[in-house]
Amino acid sequence: MTREKSPCDGCDARCCRYFALQIDTPRTKADFDDIRWYLAHEGTRVFVEGGKWFLEVANPCRHLDGNHRCRIYPDRPRICREHDPARCERTDLEFAHEREFRNDEELVRYVAWRWRGRRKKAKRKRK
Numbered sequence: 001m002t003r004e005k006s007p008c009d010g011c012d013a014r015c016c017r018y019f020a021l022q023i024d025t026p027r028t029k030a031d032f033d034d035i036r037w038y039l040a041h042e043g044t045r046v047f048v049e050g051g052k053w054f055l056e057v058a059n060p061c062r063h064l065d066g067n068h069r070c071r072i073y074p075d076r077p078r079i080c081r082e083h084d085p086a087r088c089e090r091t092d093l094e095f096a097h098e099r100e101f102r103n104d105e106e107l108v109r110y111v112a113w114r115w116r117g118r119r120k121k122a123k124r125k126r127k
């Protein structure tokens with residue numbers, strides 16, 4: 001009997017090599033400075049999806065084997081079970097984040113741009 005083709009065939013299990021957690025939406029300079037600290041660490045990324053902010057940490061799952069397979073597949077956690085291979089970072093061509101920061105320097109540039117925009121707006125209001 002031949003096995004049905006899976007969208008995961010040939011993938012190096014990208015989805016098992018990081019985890020991402022939602023974080024509070026930054027509003028103040030101090031909030032952004034906290035995120036700058038996350039991004040100062042190797043292997044981190046911050047992205048925005050659906051208006052929500054997430055911190056991603058590149059760290060492979062300890063249950064991934066050398067052939068990119070899950071060692072505990074029948075007993076994998078709920079998050080893994082609910083992950084849709086048809087809508088993942090490898091298979092979905094439209095998989096893109098609204099915004100992403102790969103290091104603290106990118107965030108610092110964004111904050112400078114954002115606050116410049118605010119200052120201009122405030123000046124226009126005062127006129």
Ligand code: SF4
Binds near residue numbers: 007011016
């Ligand atoms: S869900 Fe996507 S990223 Fe994960 S193993 Fe399958 S194809 Fe690869």
Ligand code: SF4
Binds near residue numbers: 015061064072
């Ligand atoms: S438990 Fe299995 S499916 Fe879930 S992240 Fe780890 S290796 Fe991947």
